[in-house]
Amino acid sequence: MIPLSWYLILSAALFSIGLFGVLARRNAIAILLGVELMLNAVNINLVAFWRYLDPTVMTGQVFAIIVFAVAAAEVAVGLALVISVYRNRKTVVADELDMMKW
Amino acid sequence: MATETLIWLIPLPPALAFFLIVLFTNKSKALSHTVAVGAAALSWLGSMVVFFRAIGMEHLGEHPFESSIGWLPTGDTWFRIGVLIDPLGAAVLFFVAWTIFMIFLYSVGYQNFGQPKGDHDRMGLPPHGATVTDEHGHKHTVPSVEPMYSRFFAFLGLFAFGMYTLVVSDNLLTMFVGWEIMGLCSYLLIGFWYGKKSARDAAIKAFMTTRIGDVFMLLGISFLYSATGTLSFRAIFTEEVLHVLATTPAFFGLSAAGAIALLLFIGTVGKSAQWPLHVWLPDAMEGPTPVSAMIHAATMVSAGVYAVIRMFPLLTADFTGHGLTTAMSVVAFIGAFTALFSATIAVAQNDIKRVLAYSTISQLGFMIAALGIGAYVAAAFHLITHAFFKALLFLGSGSVIHGMEHGVLHTGDHSVDPQDMFNMGGLRKRMPITFWTFLIGGFALSGFPVITAGFWSKDEILADAWAHHHYTVFIVLAVAAFLTAFYTMRQITLTFLGEARTKEAEHAHETPWTMTVPLMVLAFFAITYGWVGIPEHFPGLGGIVPNWFHDFVGHTLEHVPAAPEFSWIPLLTSLGVALGGLFFGWLVYRNVNSPAEDKLQIPLLKNKWYFDEAYDFLFVKPAYWFSETFVSAWMDKGVIDSILHAFGKVTGWLGSAIRNYIDTPIINEFIGDGTARVAQWFGGRLQPIQTGRIQQYMLASLGVLIIVGGILFSLLVGG
Numbered sequence: 137m138i139p140l141s142w143y144l145i146l147s148a149a150l151f152s153i154g155l156f157g158v159l160a161r162r163n164a165i166a167i168l169l170g171v172e173l174m175l176n177a178v179n180i181n182l183v184a185f186w187r188y189l190d191p192t193v194m195t196g197q198v199f200a201i202i203v204f205a206v207a208a209a210e211v212a213v214g215l216a217l218v219i220s221v222y223r224n225r226k227t228v229v230a231d232e233l234d235m236m237k238w
Numbered sequence: 239m240a241t242e243t244l245i246w247l248i249p250l251p252p253a254l255a256f257f258l259i260v261l262f263t264n265k266s267k268a269l270s271h272t273v274a275v276g277a278a279a280l281s282w283l284g285s286m287v288v289f290f291r292a293i294g295m296e297h298l299g300e301h302p303f304e305s306s307i308g309w310l311p312t313g314d315t316w317f318r319i320g321v322l323i324d325p326l327g328a329a330v331l332f333f334v335a336w337t338i339f340m341i342f343l344y345s346v347g348y349q350n351f352g353q354p355k356g357d358h359d360r361m362g363l364p365p366h367g368a369t370v371t372d373e374h375g376h377k378h379t380v381p382s383v384e385p386m387y388s389r390f391f392a393f394l395g396l397f398a399f400g401m402y403t404l405v406v407s408d409n410l411l412t413m414f415v416g417w418e419i420m421g422l423c424s425y426l427l428i429g430f431w432y433g434k435k436s437a438r439d440a441a442i443k444a445f446m447t448t449r450i451g452d453v454f455m456l457l458g459i460s461f462l463y464s465a466t467g468t469l470s471f472r473a474i475f476t477e478e479v480l481h482v483l484a485t486t487p488a489f490f491g492l493s494a495a496g497a498i499a500l501l502l503f504i505g506t507v508g509k510s511a512q513w514p515l516h517v518w519l520p521d522a523m524e525g526p527t528p529v530s531a532m533i534h535a536a537t538m539v540s541a542g543v544y545a546v547i548r549m550f551p552l553l554t555a556d557f558t559g560h561g562l563t564t565a566m567s568v569v570a571f572i573g574a575f576t577a578l579f580s581a582t583i584a585v586a587q588n589d590i591k592r593v594l595a596y597s598t599i600s601q602l603g604f605m606i607a608a609l610g611i612g613a614y615v616a617a618a619f620h621l622i623t624h625a626f627f628k629a630l631l632f633l634g635s636g637s638v639i640h641g642m643e644h645g646v647l648h649t650g651d652h653s654v655d656p657q658d659m660f661n662m663g664g665l666r667k668r669m670p671i672t673f674w675t676f677l678i679g680g681f682a683l684s685g686f687p688v689i690t691a692g693f694w695s696k697d698e699i700l701a702d703a704w705a706h707h708h709y710t711v712f713i714v715l716a717v718a719a720f721l722t723a724f725y726t727m728r729q730i731t732l733t734f735l736g737e738a739r740t741k742e743a744e745h746a747h748e749t750p751w752t753m754t755v756p757l758m759v760l761a762f763f764a765i766t767y768g769w770v771g772i773p774e775h776f777p778g779l780g781g782i783v784p785n786w787f788h789d790f791v792g793h794t795l796e797h798v799p800a801a802p803e804f805s806w807i808p809l810l811t812s813l814g815v816a817l818g819g820l821f822f823g824w825l826v827y828r829n830v831n832s833p834a835e836d837k838l839q840i841p842l843l844k845n846k847w848y849f850d851e852a853y854d855f856l857f858v859k860p861a862y863w864f865s866e867t868f869v870s871a872w873m874d875k876g877v878i879d880s881i882l883h884a885f886g887k888v889t890g891w892l893g894s895a896i897r898n899y900i901d902t903p904i905i906n907e908f909i910g911d912g913t914a915r916v917a918q919w920f921g922g923r924l925q926p927i928q929t930g931r932i933q934q935y936m937l938a939s940l941g942v943l944i945i946v947g948g949i950l951f952s953l954l955v956g957g
Contacts, residue, residue: 159933159940167933230933237930 143184151177164218164228168211175207241291242305245321248284248331249402249416251277252338255395259388267387271346274391278342281402285335292328299325299793304408304472318470322408326618326794329787330405330544333622336763337536337629338398340756344633345394345528347752348640349384356382362433364526367647379647381640384526390430394532397423401537405544410459410469413548417455417509417541421448424533428525440521447518451508455545458501462552465494475551477796484556495555496565502549503569510542510602513576517849519599523591527636530591535598535628543605543621550614551795557612562708570610574714577603579847581721585728586843588833589657590635593729597683598628600718604699607711613702614799615788619771620695626767627682627692630760634676637749637757638662638733641669645742654742659729660833664738668746673734675757680730682764684723685816688779691768697812698771698802705802716811723819731827739831775804 150173157170179200186196222228255277263269292298306320323331354368359382368382384390400419407413429441463469465486466479473479480495488497506512511519511534519539523530533539546553546569557563562570577600584596601624608617642656654661666673682692696719703712738744748754771787772779785801792798830836845851927938 155940159937231931233932234930236932237928 140184140188143180147177147180147184150174150180162229162231164221164230164233165215167230168214168218171214172207172211175203175210179203241288241303241323242321244284244288245303245323245406246305248281248288248406249399251280252395252398252402256392256399259392259395264388264392267351267383270388270391271351274395275342275346277395278339278398281398282335282339285331285402288323289328289332289335292323292325293790297793298328298790299795299798302327302472306408306470315467317411318409319412320408320470321406322471323406324794325790325792326547327405329618329622329791330540333625333763333767334401334405334537334540337625337760338401338532340759341528341532341536341629341633342391342394342398344531344636344753344756345390345526347750348526348528348636349387349390350381351383351387351752353381353383356385359385360433361385362431364431364434379650381643381647386430390427390526393423393426393430394528397427397532397537401541404541408470408472410462410471413545414455414459417505417545418452420533420538420541421445421452421509424448424522424529424538427529427533428522430525430529434524436521437524440518440524444518444522447515448508451505451515454501455505455508458498458505461488461494461501462498465498471548475796480551480555483552490564492564493556495552496563499549499553499555500565500568503546503553503565506542506546506606507572508542509545510539510606511599512542512572512603512606513579513599514849516576516580516599517846517853520592520595520846523589523595527591527632527639530595531629531632531636534595535632536625539598539602540621540625543602543609543617546606546609547614547618547621550609553609554612562611566610566612568610570607570708570711573603573606573608573610574711574718575603576600577607577718578714578721579603581718581725583843583846584725585721585838586840588659589655590638590659590662590729590733591632591657593659593725594628594631594635597631597722597725600722601628601683604696604715604718607715608699608702611703611706611708611711612799613699613706613802614795615792615801616695616698616702618791619698619787623682623691623695623764623767626760627679627690627764630675630679630757630764631683633753633757633760634672634679637669637672637753638665638676638746640749640753641665641672641746642742644747645740645745648745649741651742654740656742659732660831661740662733662738662743662746663736663740663831664734664743665746666734668738668743669748671748671754671757675754675761676734677730678761678764680726681820682768684726684820685719685812686820687813687816689765691764691766693812693816694768694771697809698773700808700812701773701805702802704805704808712808712811716815719812720815720819723816724823727820727823728827731824732830735824736828736831773801773804776809777804 154170154173154175154177157173158167159170161167161170182196182200182203186194186200218228221233225233227233252274255274258273259270263273288303292303295301295303302322302324304320304322306318308316309319310317350365354370356365356368359365359368363385365382365384367379369377369379371377397420400416400423402416403419404413404416407416425441425445428444429437431437432441459469462474465483466474468474483495483498484493486494488494490497492500508515519534522534525533553565553569554563557566580596580599580603584593584600587593587596601620605617605620605624608620639656642654642662646652646654646656678690682690684690685693685696687693700712700715700719703709703715738746769783770785772783772785773788774785788801826837833839842848929935
């Protein structure tokens with residue numbers, strides 16, 4: 137059986153890619169994609185720990201499903217926000233969206 | 239009804255009348271006087287029933303009508319108040335009821351009931367007259383009704399309540415309450431025409447002067463209560479209590495009994511206007527005449543003498559029959575001195591009411607002197623006869639003044655003083671009823687032999703003084719009696735005899751029946767009341783009518799005083815002074831027509847021995863000086879105000895110090911402005927990191943996360 141650490145390394149790698157995408161990409165949609173990657177990295181973690189530690193308790197799976205739901209909702213809201221911002225500012229470049237500055 | 243219940247009820251109708259008038263009927267003059275006179279009539283009726291039941295009782299002295307209730311719990315016992323009618327009380331109740339009733343009735347006429355409303359009358363001033371047009375179109379000025387008619391009757395009612403309370407009381411406390419109610423009413427009634435400054439001043443003077451006496455009286459009452467534990471007459475006047483009081487030394491060499499009696503006597507000195515507190519009574523003539531009659535002749539001043547008669551057992555508790563005690567000597571001296579001294583003043587007065595005022599003081603002095611020498615019955619007798627004839631004289635003088643005011647209104651010359659006897663003369667033709675009744679009253683006052691009441695009572699005082707060898711008192715009183723007859727005849731001569739000296743006197747008018755009927759009733763008593771006290775051994779007349787008064791009133795005391803032995807000397811003296819005084823009074827004044835012709839207008843007498851001036855200098859001026867210079871200017875404005883101002887300054891200084899050195903620098907600038915400035919500075923420093931770029935924020939939070947995570951890791955795992 138594949139050891140647990142492999143899954144964890146995969147998960148960490150996926151999380152890092154997502155994090156990099158969130159921090160480095162300029163397009164808002166790409167940032168959202170990075171967020172999704174990070175969420176899914178967490179899901180892998182949850183499921184892996186469930187499987188390897190105590191498969192009789194369904195907590196890990198349930199958590200993962202809740203994260204899916206939250207992620208779906210989040211993407212819906214996030215994309216709507218991006219479209220709204222685009223309509224107003226004609227851009228989705230994160231650097232140009234500095235309305236929250238003082 | 240049981241007699242005791244009836245006695246309880248006697249004082250109530252006038253009090254009810256007072257409240258009814260004040261609260262409800264004030265607007266209606268007719269209703270108000272109906273209520274007041276009706277109440278007086280009810281009390282009169284009750285008093286008469288009680289009086290006749292009292293004289294029908296045998297041994298009333300030992301078993302008087304009495305009834306009392308526990309009023310104030312004092313530890314285990316009760317302070318009891320109640321009513322008591324013993325022979326003295328019954329005799330006093332008789333004259334009080336009659337005079338009060340008559341005065342109420344008289345007031346209706348005196349205050350011009352039924353006359354039109356005055357043209358310019360204002361509240362607080364005597365009515366000035368009203369103009370009416372008769373059927374022929376002629377204009378007349380007629381007397382106008384008193385503007386505060388209802389109020390007058392309300393005050394009279396309250397006054398009557400006070401007097402009845404005083405008479406029926408069985409203890410000193412309720413007696414004192416009645417006494418003080420009368421003091422208040424006398425103040426209100428003397429100042430009834432409060433629009434006049436003289437009336438206001440007189441009211442205050444009367445109140446203040448009597449107050450001096452009342453304070454001492456209250457002291458006496460307290461002394462008596464602390465010494466005996468009771469204030470009921472019947473409980474005090476027992477042999478044991480009196481003996482204890484007589485043997486307890488108090489102060490100035492007086493026994494407790496003497497000291498208490500003297501303290502109470504000072505109250506009487508104030509109330510009955512004896513020297514040296516006599517000054518208020520003549521000024522009190524500012525009030526309406528029925529008031530003068532009621533307060534200053536029949537009831538209030540009599541109440542003072544009544545109090546001494548009541549306290550007679552106390553006054554004489556340590557009297558052995560040989561030589562007067564200190565207390566008795568003081569009383570006798572003040573009485574005799576007052577009698578003579580005010581009689582001399584009365585000789586030189588021209589105001590018809592002032593003559594009577596001084597005569598009242600003088601006659602009260604007779605009674606006080608009689609009590610001082612132990613002549614109990616004689617004093618009580620003179621008290622009652624005097625109340626009748628002096629009320630008669632006052633009401634008569636009111637009638638004269640009323641008639642004269644009629645004349646003044648007729649001629650319209652308001653500069654003529656309707657009270658000055660030199661403006662009168664010849665009034666016997668114009669006012670016959672007033673003249674005859676006044677003559678009876680005057681003769682009774684002078685002691686005109688045999689017929690009048692005044693003769694019998696005054697003669698009894700003189701006889702008593704002679705029989706007990708008090709020759710000084712005898713001589714002083716005899717001289718005073720001579721002067722009394724003299725000034726009375728002067729008054730009658732100037733007022734009624736001869737020819738009218740002014741147009742006003744020519745047009746004087748007899749007064750309405752409400753005024754003349756009381757005069758006639760009182761005149762009846764001024765004559766007949768003397769006949770109940772004719773001494774048994776009086777030549778010719780003695781024994782025809784038994785000496786009822788002496789028997790009856792004498793039994794109030796435990797040891798009935800013996801009637802003085804008959805002697806020709808006091809009788810001849812009394813005859814001589816009365817007839818001589820009357821004759822000289824007529825002889826001297828029959829042709830005197832102006833004050834300039836009056837040889838007896840000596841400045842000393844005219845100015846009342848300068849007592850007002852002396853008191854002004856000794857008491858009033860220092861009191862003003864004390865209040866203005868010392869209290870107001872020095873103490874209040876100087877000391878107290880400067881302390882207050884200093885407080886103001888100190889707190890002001892303290893406040894500005896706190897503001898300048900604590901509030902402004904520390905609170906405001908350091909704490910308040912300082913924190914704001916610090917926050918602002920920090921804000922300025924931190925401002926650049928808020929770039930608004932989400933990725934920079936995330937980068938920053940990642941950095942923080944890594945640092946915190948690293949620290950935690952090294953601490954928890956690595957460490």
